[in-house]
Amino acid sequence: MKKFINYCKESFVELTKKTTWPTWEKLQSSAWLVIGVTVLLAALLWVIDFVFQNIMTGIYTL
Numbered sequence: 019m020k021k022f023i024n025y026c027k028e029s030f031v032e033l034t035k036k037t038t039w040p041t042w043e044k045l046q047s048s049a050w051l052v053i054g055v056t057v058l059l060a061a062l063l064w065v066i067d068f069v070f071q072n073i074m075t076g077i078y079t080l
Contacts, residue, residue, distance in 0.1 A: 040048070
């Protein structure tokens with residue numbers, strides 16, 4: 019139990035004293051980047067799915 023308590027204390031010190039947290043502006047910028055890339059990839063996958071759907075429909079209607 020002593021090791022666990024020591025681990026918790028060391029983790030708390032590391033998170034509060036040794037970790038560099040991003041500024042609010044940097045955090046917002048990163049969030050918008052993630053949202054943008056996610057939307058872009060979703061659109062790309064939709065286009066690929068649409069193309070393959072049409073190809074497969076064409077093959078099955080032969």
